[in-house]
Amino acid sequence: MSFPKYPKYKPSGVEWLGDVPEQWPIDRIKRSTISCKNGIWGDEAQQDENDIPCVRVADFDREKLSVRLNDPKPSVCSNFVARVEVAAGMDVSFWRYFHAAAYSVRLNTRSIKQTSGIQNLDQQQYFDERAAFPRHDEQTAIAAFLDRETGKIDELVAEQRRLIELLKEKRQAVISHAVTKGLNPTPPPNPPASNGSAMCRNIGR
Numbered sequence: 775m776s777f778p779k780y781p782k783y784k785p786s787g788v789e790w791l792g793d794v795p796e797q798w799p800i801d802r803i804k805r806s807t808i809s810c811k812n813g814i815w816g817d818e819a820q821q822d823e824n825d826i827p828c829v830r831v832a833d834f835d836r837e838k839l840s841v842r843l844n845d846p847k848p849s850v851c852s853n854f855v856a857r858v859e860v861a862a863g864m865d866v867s868f869w870r871y872f873h874a875a876a877y878s879v880r881l882n883t884r885s886i887k888q889t890s891g892i893q894n895l896d897q898q899q900y901f902d903e904r905a906a907f908p909r910h911d912e913q914t915a916i917a918a919f920l921d922r923e924t925g926k927i928d929e930l931v932a933e934q935r936r937l938i939e940l941l942k943e944k945r946q947a948v949i950s951h952a953v954t955k956g957l958n959p960t961p962p963p964n965p966p967a968s969n970g971s972a973m974c975r976n977i978g979r
Contacts, residue, residue, distance in 0.1 A: 780796065863910050
């Protein structure tokens with residue numbers, strides 16, 4: 775896939791970013807946020823009107839960069855999840871893709887602290903990492919482009935998965951047929967082909 779290029783690029787001074795468009799400023803990630811609030815420890819749900827939906831680590835769909843929580847009621851984050859609120863002038867979807875890209879290059883690993891066998895992200899250290907800041911309209915355009923292109927890729931992946939499932943079914947059907955119906959080692963010979971052209975000549979006489 776080819777991407778339209780900007781007229782000029784500049785060294786970002788950040789190893790994982792490399793060269794960036796000349797007009798994009800470089801700043802700490804924290805500039806893109808207003809707050810980052812940790813989740814809470816809660817009691818077990820009682821299955822009554824006082825229960826509050828809780829977003830857990832297991833509710834995140836990393837492939838689609840979304841949360842699998844379909845509930846219109848206000849919710850809270852679990853103790854292992856933090857809610858990040860983006861600053862004014864920042865496109866939420868763009869920064870969602872940004873953090874996914876940062877995670878893919880393991881930018882977060884040097885901010886991981888481990889105590890008592892549990893890994894925790896040092897938020898201050900992570901948000902002190904540096905990032906490029908396109909204008910808001912560019913952020914929105916980039917996010918919209920990524921929505922379209924990743925959507926197309928997701929459709930292709932889903933189609934390939936359906937094909938794989940069909941092939942698995944066919945594989946199992948071949949195995950089942952062979953072990954239950956057997957294979958005739960001496961199939962009957964094919965009948966000789968009829969001489970249709972000769973018959974036509976005979977009829978015409």
